Amino acid sequence: xxxxxxxxxxxxxxxxxxxxxxxxxxxxxxxxxxxxxxxxxxxxxxxxxxxxxxxxxxxxxxxxxxxxxxxxxxxxxxxxxxxxxxxxxxxxxxxxxxxxxxxxxxxxxxxxxxxxxxxxxxxxxxxxxxxxxxxxxxxxxxxxxxx
Numbered sequence: 070x071x072x073x074x075x076x077x078x079x080x081x082x083x084x085x086x087x088x089x090x091x092x093x094x095x096x097x098x099x100x101x102x103x104x105x106x107x108x109x110x111x112x113x114x115x116x117x118x119x120x121x122x123x124x125x126x127x128x129x130x131x132x133x134x135x136x137x138x139x140x141x142x143x144x145x146x147x148x149x150x151x152x153x154x155x156x157x158x159x160x161x162x163x164x165x166x167x168x169x170x171x172x173x174x175x176x177x178x179x180x181x182x183x184x185x186x187x188x189x190x191x192x193x194x195x196x197x198x199x200x201x202x203x204x205x206x207x208x209x210x211x212x213x214x215x216x
Contacts, residue, residue: 119199126164127196127203130154134194138209143170143190164198171206182210 130137133154141149148167155161169192176182176189187210195204 116201119201120203122160123164123196123198123201123203126155126161126166126198127194127205129156129161130166130168130194130196131207134192134207135209137168138190138192141168145170145172148195161198164196166194166196169193169195176210177208180210186213187211188213 130151133151137151137154143149146169148169150165150167152164152166155164155166171191171193173188173190175184176187180189182189189208189210191206191208193204193206195202
């Protein structure tokens, strides 16, 4: 069987079409991967921003801690809402912040407070905002009666 040069004219066209098809497929896969990665990064950024906001809400209470502790009557394991202490009109305004007296006892060792003269009150500060929650502990020493 004799093949002529003219019989191979369509071979190049088919090879170019196959190459183009494979290039398009690779491009589509890379585009889909890029879209997914972009969504992941956006979700992570939103998650981190929410976490930093809720952490800020909890930390915003710390400078006001002594005043809040002094103006309340505390019962162990009863949460006292302190969300009204958040700055109005800020991103922290919607945060649900509270304090709970966990226990009373001796001050931590090495704290500089005398266990014979003071009683330590151990508190938990909790904050929730945009489905993110943070808890932190804080304690305060008060003189024992008659000290």
